[in-house]
Amino acid sequence: MARAVKRPHHPGLRLGALLVCAIVLLPVISLAYVALSGTGEDWPHLVRNVLPGASVTTFNLLVMVAIGTSSIGVASAWMMVAYEFPFRRTLSWALVLPLSVPAYLAAYAFAEFFHFSGPVQTFYRSIFGFQSARDYWFPDIRSTAGCALVLSSVLYPYVYLTTRIVFLMQGRNIADVARTLGAKPGRVFWRVLLPVARPAIVAGVALALMETINDIGAAEYLGVRTLTVAVYQTWLARGSLEGGAQIALIMLLLVFAILGAEQWARSNQRFHTGRATHMKAHPPRVVLKGFRGPLATLLVTLPVLLGFGIPVFVFGQYAMRRLDQFASPELANAFFNTVMTASTTAVITVALALFLLNATRLVRSPDVAVTVRLASIGYALPGGILGLGLLFVLARFDNTLDSFMRTYFDRSTGLLLMGSAAGIVIACTIRFLALAEGSIRSGLEKLPGRLDEAARSLGRTPMQSAVSVLLPLLAPAILTAAVLVFVDTAKELSATILLRPFGFSTLATHVYENASRSQPQDGAAAALVIIATALVPVLVLSRALARDREATL
Template identity: 70%
Template sequence: MTSYHTPTAPLRERRFPRIRGERHGFALAGSVVIALAVLLPIATILYVALTGSGEAWPHLLRYVLPQSLGTTLALLGLVALGTSVIGVGSAWLVVGYDFPLRRLLAWALVLPLAVPTYLAAYAFGEFFHYVGPLQTAVRSIFGFTSARDYWFPDIRSTWGAALVVTSVTFPYVYLTARVVFLMQGRNIADVARTLGARPSRVFFRVLLPVARPAIIAGLALVMMETLNDIGAVEYLGVRTLTLSVYSTWLNRGSLEGAAQIAAVMLIIVFLLLTAEQWARRKQRFHSARATQMHVRPPRVPLAGARGWLATFALLLPILSGFGVPLFIFGGYVSRRLYQFAEPQILQAFLTSVAVAGVTALLTVFIALLLLNAMRLSRSGYTMVLVRLASVGYALPGTILGLGLLLSLAAIDNTVDGVVRSYTGLSTGLLLTGTAASIVIACTIRFLALAESAIRSGLEKLPPNLDQAARSLGKTANQSAFTVLLPLLKPAILTAAILVFVDTVKELSATILLRPFGFHTLATHVYENASRGAVEDGAVAALLIIATAIVPVILLSGPLMRDRNA
């Protein structure tokens, strides 16, 4: 008989049995330090925003916030609508129906995640340009000779930004909805159809309510990515809150004003996190027998024109989110193969690899410390601290970069003042404006990613490994190093790859924190696009996409097999 349940704390604790008989104060202390380091940028922004002179508020309230907030909310609404329609529709098509190329498209629908939003914006800008391939084809087909002969939508607008962001972020909703449809959707839909319900009624009255928590969770990720973007909105001329933070600091020289706008963004982030947590509380899990999981209701076959129409419908978002950037940048690179040997590209590539590699190692190490703290001390305080240390992933890079800039500047000034008072020497800026600040920012932002990946691997291990090792005379630390770590190698490698790739793609925090003359692949593309020479950054863009495809390849196996997806 089908049953529904919500996991409770005791169930989760059996996966992390507490190590009794020893004091583990160091684990709690380490968690406190890490949580404070993650929360420091947030606290700094709020402190600067609330304790400043207040001179910037009248200008912000009159000229900046109304337009920026309205544009941001409009962009979030359009992206939410687009990603939910494409993501949910695609998920149900590949789960509930059988049509040509279904298995290949089920995997290919994840490919747009390999394209950062700023790269998609640069590619769409070139694709929709007057001399781009799309308008050139329109003029050739209809015989137009100038722009006055026809109307064409302007990609440099709010709807254009929404199209760009939707094209590369809908897989978040697709993946979360697909998992729910695989676990429950087809079984429930099959029961509803036997009772005489029409397909449209089954979808809207049965499947959507079941998948609503997963859809909201996916949309929360999409909204956070939308808020985080700065390269796309700047290039397309869409003045969002994120862009206002950047321009208020650099153009008006007002850190206080930038912090106040960032504080408004934090409110939006808090609302998104609240909605996501509410969705998790509402979620239910279907527990079926193993034989039921292997034997699912057959898919509805779509033959003839209907089948190819479904194939075309799924092919469109793939071509939009992945095909267009690959076509544009690939075309430019084919005519600039010599750039692979240029010193600028090589230096940017090596810098990206170095920063991403150090960040991946540091992030995985900290994630292991946090999970070990949870394993050794299952107190409520430790759980709260680990969760606080994971909030960095919800922070847009602009907010994190600004908060970290202010925090590191205060730390550097304090150290300099202390050293001056005792030695008369100046230490200068030790962290501010260095590559270390970028590593710190990326570590804070992607710590949740590493912690989640490793924790998923840890939960798959038998829960009594620690007790078995202890019965053989191993201490808690010896058990962790000799038993758990070797078994967690696949999860640790996955976490390191995910953090590495996201760091290579990172732009918003990097452009705020980087020192002079510091170039990564992302900043190289950004600088060329800012001066209207997207083609000169095509090689770097293609390298970023090639790097980001690695996690997609890792996911490709399970995605091609419904039972394991």
Template identity: 65%
Template structure:
């Protein structure tokens, strides 16, 4: 008779491993939870303010503000969707499927409009098509007109004008996503259709366009979130969107609760856009994975004569519209005001932008490294969800983020001040809401997803057990991260820093609300001059923003010139 020892049942191996990991890394888990909490606080504060209000402003909002704002916002989104989808997909198809003069140059030049924020494009377009601007001046000189009532000219300060302006600088989102799919799908899918006798046009409409639809939807969703977030362009063009309604209700009517209620409606719209973008990305990953096995570039049809000229013109016009017009307008103004570069207000705005962007980049990179390293240590679904929550700030429009963050920081300041008065006998004042800290924190929350995405791309290229091998040799987890992972991630960290730095320099919607008195970045410097009708006085600052924002385009230009690396 064999003997055996009765033992208590052991928990599942995965449970023990997960529990051990959590016990080994309590500080990193707590820090990650803190980052996620800080990101969610402005969102929760906005919702609580909207629900806790008396509702006294709701009848006015429901009757006079919301119908017009919602209708205008939806109208703007529909027009931007149509314009960016048509322009982005057409340009992507041209540079992938056809060969014509300057095709390689256009392939990266079509990304240049991303260097121009929508509010700068709005200022430039308003000046370019103004009565005394170059277009109408040339029209009057050509036909001999002397008075405005002698001819008709379209008004840029309309919903259609705002859609044209925003589309001109955001279509590269669709262009980039569609181009990648066309390259990866072009050889293996299209070749099959061609062997069955289908022509280029039929291959595009019946084969490639349906396959690329998830990527196009993802690009359009990013464009729409950028449109919803825009504040400076719609305000300058006089278009009453939900974003502008929040700002007007909060600051002009003095109703924080009413602004929060509009913000909740806007958050619902953003949630719908974000859901569509995430669903499209899942489908895009499926198609990309199936097609990525073919590394050879797709074949191109050689164009000659007028067809080559038409293809080149079709690719050049979006570049001129989104990048050429703003550069020409601000360049002409800046050449007449070169002395502004040495003025104290200008140099102060430049220094403030650089310092704010540097602080934001450092904070966002530190938070992103913390999130990703914790997710690498604790590979559970809850941890992945926590990282996803911590990077949701990119979906929050700057105005809503500013509203919730300002209320949260103000209450925290009051709490610290009350403690100081009671126990130390002095007042601390406004530690956060009265300093640049609020601006840096808002930008870090909003652009944390950029840093996380760039660093995650670098981590995915590293062997999964690299740091574990270092720990097996006696290194602690922090030591192995500092001596093994970080040096290998330097290129990804540098890319993340550049992306966050550039977007912080361009940021306006949250900065204009949260900045303390006397705090001016390049963006707010341009905004203030445009608000008083002197766009030309902010031209030098506008050019600096564009020059800084071109840096990511330069980083992209190499892979865009090589289809295999695109």
């Protein structure tokens, strides 16, 4: 009889997982402490003059973004799955390209593209013979609706991806049955597939809304005063950290509400997925003949042109006129800071994700599972909230350490964390830990369940089996996680603005600073570098979609 392998308790792993969880929750605890421990003298002003307008604006923006992303994402996914038209295969992966454009870059590009002197209004005036802006009406991009258009243009791929997978993988049998009963593709969509895909649509919209709440650059530049903008203005303009923390707590409640909807969507998604069958049999597509084929191509191309084409066109034109920007010391310094910060964050985040997954694998107990789950909530925290909460913690740590060193060693440490990029690295590590953990976990779940235990039965210790067996097999998943964290850190703006030391500039803040001076063209080169960097994981995803037999047949 084989001897049962005794599973050790691993107290070090328990303690380490608890420590990581505490660090992740520390900004939220700090934020709540600052918000509730003040005098409350700013609260009446916030209730009368800030919260009503900012809350209504934020609610309207979220509703518009939800409608925009769901409409574009679901319609595009349905067109890809149900119909055959020119360039369908190319567009099936091109629809993902707007994910490489941060919202703040899209806002700067849209504002220039739809400006009075931009190509759209110039063409409009040339057609109708208008001479000035007083002669005609044109929609203002610097409005809540304009901001919603910008955000929807770059965030709809979240809905497109989740919905397209459902249309391909689920409801095949019931859709085929509906077709055999004479139902047209449109009726199959509304009565069969759309109800089945509703959980996936909600999940995709929830991700888009989380990014909308996190946005600061687009809303501020377009003059839309959301709750996120109100946090910055209350803190910087009024000098009220307490007031900014109170608004941030209200935003946190909104985030938890969206998370609740997302969790509901995930549970329902698992329910439907368990019933999907016949994965190899793809539904027949309706060939669009005559003018309907080119029309479908045009309609599906529009989202790509809006979310990806306009930013690349605008910043590409600016960069071509100012090629000297690529050799400027400011851009080189921002690029170096971005690479250094993003690389450090990627290494630390992947290491922590591997540690948490190893703790879950070796210590199979509910308390460790809950601890690891709590350590992954950082991705739900908007960068502004996370940055504001960390600001208090890091400042207190620096001041306490400096006071201790002055008292006992007569030496000053200064701003050890706040005076370096450490704050940005910590914030991005907390925020993107769930992203790395999820990517590596997906790779781990594809491996045989008893693989490492087989190695341990041959005399390997748990650490040896993890290093010699699991890590080599997980190398692709680890690399994917590192690339995703690197790119998201390079694009991060909200937390970077709050936590960067004086004189420290990344590519994102370099573009933001120029846009704040109404000179986005001065940051064109940096904007193109950001988009090119973000294209790496998007192109990998697009390539996977292009190889997907279900998408290309």
